[in-house]
Amino acid sequence: MALVGIHTGFLSVGRRNALRKTWMSSDRDGLRRLEESTGLAFKFVIGRSSNRSEMAELEKEIRKLAYFKEAYRLYDSKFYVKVNDGVYLRPDRLSLLLAKNRSHSLTYIGCMKNGNVVKDPTHKGFRMFSNEDVLIGSWMLAMNIDHEHVEELCQLKCTSSSIAVRNISCSGICQPENQLIKLHKMDICSKTPTIVSSID
Template sequence: MPSSPKVFFASSSSSSARRAGALRRLLSSPAFSAACLLFGLAGFLTAALTLSRSPSSQHTRCPDSSRPLSVSVAWDRRPGDGGSAGGSADLPAHLATGSRGRHKVMAFVGIFTGFGSIGRRRALRRTWLPADRQGLLRLEEATGLAFRFVIGKSNSKNKMAALDREVQEYDDFVLLDLEEEYSRLPYKTLAFFKAAYALYDSDFYVKADDDIYLRPDRLSLLLAKERSHPQTYIGCMKKGPVFTDPKLKWYEPQSFLLGSEYFLHAYGPIYALSADVVASLVALRNNRWVAVNVLPILSPCCGLANIQICDPGLCHPEVKMLELHERKECTGGPTMAVEVSGSEDR
């Protein structure tokens, strides 16, 4: 039998060849290459966005920019405490138990300020301290240090209203539930450490005045150093003449017990206490002492090895602050931590 005829469809074969050629031209065209590139980039960005929203992402460890930075701290009073925040008054249970969540930082820095120090706060925000919440969060992420102004309350409605406006504008305060008076500074100091310990899980808690020029980068390096003693005080030490003239501001009524000169003692413009020391302060009842390891910083002037420049005798520290900010030796030096001198137990 004759074999089956082989039929060739010339027109169909020619059409297929034309389609194949057109496909090759399309695949080799710049437009197709660009489309493939865009599609690949879109897939990459989608995957990156998905990973960034994952709970295990690195970004979850960054400071939470959605929560308010300022916080008002009140104390639960017990009968007979006299309204003092420094003795028998305790933090509210929801703070003391940490249910709010203690924010983790290497150190919390409380800048002590008052109602008459608006100019000082303005000067700090114009120099070394960021003036907006995003700037504060970036500084915290870069150095491990959280900064807040610390202030009490006033019976003056005008002062409280002005403070409320400043809090709303800058969001950089810790508001303490005690009267803001210089004579009550010891109570304010203890109240600050109690509040700071309840709000922040830190290696160090730093008290600073609002008339100092600070280098946060150098302070961060200083506090990051390893230390063998868990209960540590880092700060300035000083001694000086005892004032015996009742007309002077710093008159010492008990001068006859002290002699002509004060013994070497801790200085207040800036100092840091380790977490163990602050935990002991929080637990204090009545008159008890806490043993600490003293690491004095003996650099009173502006220089490369300093973390702060302060002059409590300034009449207008807000003006001096701006002048210091223009000096290269204060702002342009390398990031290096100050060396502390030998230590001794107290």
């Protein structure tokens, strides 16, 4: 159903290991079971170039449009999901969100923390967005995509309906190597039921 690209860096081994100790399995069989049960495929995404200036540009771009372009080229999925390696994710709830019926066949789902995507090109802030979800959503306007804001994708703490937990100032959870594992041990984060009425 969906490809989930987990954006990470070369030096982020600790973050990747923390994810493997929490919602993402550390062994192939466990990962396969997770993917089969949710309909989501998980891949770590790291961009690289031998040219320093290209690498600097790639580091900026990989967080935005480059991932979606490559994911679309390489994988045939109904959805393409981008998540940072410091985010605590509930794949079961993400799967339910993506399975929801939508009136528009092309939908960009995100947490528009700075407000809705501006669709009017004459608006003074049309090209100036600091929030990644709104920026990517704006780029997708040319494809006549519907935009869906989902608050559960940007929770500051685990709740009975949270899909993703992050701290905006840390591009995920602050000190993720420790905090992801700590969150996963909390019942409210990892043991609450998948089906929640607010996601339906």
